[in-house]
Amino acid sequence: MTPNKIISKIYPGMPTSDGAGVKLTRMLGTPELEILDPFLMLDRMDSDDPDSYIAGFPNHPHRGFETVTIMHSGQMRHEDSVGNSGLITPGDVQWMTAGRGIIHSEIPEMLEGRMSGFQLWVNLPAKHKMVDPKYQDIPAENIPMIISDGTKVRIIRGTYNNTKGPAESLMPVRVLDITLEPDASWSINPKKGNSFFFCVYDGSITALDSGGKTQKIDSPSIITFSGDGEAKVKSNKIGAGVLYCEGEPLNEPVARYGPFVMNTQTEIKKAIDDFNSGKLTV
Numbered sequence: 001m002t003p004n005k006i007i008s009k010i011y012p013g014m015p016t017s018d019g020a021g022v023k024l025t026r027m028l029g030t031p032e033l034e035i036l037d038p039f040l041m042l043d044r045m046d047s048d049d050p051d052s053y054i055a056g057f058p059n060h061p062h063r064g065f066e067t068v069t070i071m072h073s074g075q076m077r078h079e080d081s082v083g084n085s086g087l088i089t090p091g092d093v094q095w096m097t098a099g100r101g102i103i104h105s106e107i108p109e110m111l112e113g114r115m116s117g118f119q120l121w122v123n124l125p126a127k128h129k130m131v132d133p134k135y136q137d138i139p140a141e142n143i144p145m146i147i148s149d150g151t152k153v154r155i156i157r158g159t160y161n162n163t164k165g166p167a168e169s170l171m172p173v174r175v176l177d178i179t180l181e182p183d184a185s186w187s188i189n190p191k192k193g194n195s196f197f198f199c200v201y202d203g204s205i206t207a208l209d210s211g212g213k214t215q216k217i218d219s220p221s222i223i224t225f226s227g228d229g230e231a232k233v234k235s236n237k238i239g240a241g242v243l244y245c246e247g248e249p250l251n252e253p254v255a256r257y258g259p260f261v262m263n264t265q266t267e268i269k270k271a272i273d274d275f276n277s278g279k280l281t282v
Helices: 265-276
Strands: 006-012 014-018 022-028 039-047 057-062 065-073 075-080 085-088 093-097 102-109 115-123 134-138 145-148 151-157 173-180 185-188 195-208 214-218 221-226 231-247 255-257 260-262
Touching: 006 195, 006 214, 022 195, 022 221, 039 195, 039 231, 065 075, 065 151, 085 093, 085 134, 115 231, 151 185, 173 185, 214 221, 255 265, 260 265
Parallel strands: none
Antiparallel strands: 006 221, 014 022, 022 039, 039 115, 057 102, 065 093, 065 115, 075 085, 075 102, 093 134, 145 151, 151 173, 173 231, 185 231, 195 214, 195 221, 195 231, 255 260
């Protein structure tokens, strides 16, 4: 019998706020789980209270990494300093390469009484940190879905079951959005040496712990695994939603200050100076 990986640790989300006071749950990028190279941050948005996010994320800069916005419900309007604007709606994904610099705004809006989704930050290697900025707005209908045995797997980036997702990235990462019906199982065998995690964002799942017993994990939580073989999870009676992220570690130094992620403090100072002088996107 092929062994399964076991739970290494479970990290509950940390309530926080960002932008103009938007309330969210920070899953990755917390004091307990600061980074899972190359993933820098994962924020979960989920609210039926307009006051928790209505002010949105007014104009703010980025440099040195990629942002991935995944909408589950509600919508997000965006504009940027290089002339892009658009609207991502339920099921859509936006993959932005900030590169050398971009200033943009993101304004979430409720639809049918709810606004939910994710923003994931993916680090860039030193050789790509100063590339030209780029946007990809990917409509839901362009994201392939594999349906099998009570599971629906949306392939946002990377390859799964011989099917490739539409998002382009300067990093070899895989991002899958999985819906599990009640009592459904799903497993994956990550590439050896890669970092990966499961983020349970809806319902609850079970997985094997170090004692060989099944442990229940409620949303919202991030699970990391250890050992050999496949990482396998099973939903409970109410089903579950899981975001799966996998990537090749950069193993480079990380210097970060708010919306800037570089390799050295000198580069961070340059990013701040460029922003203050209006040269961030030049």
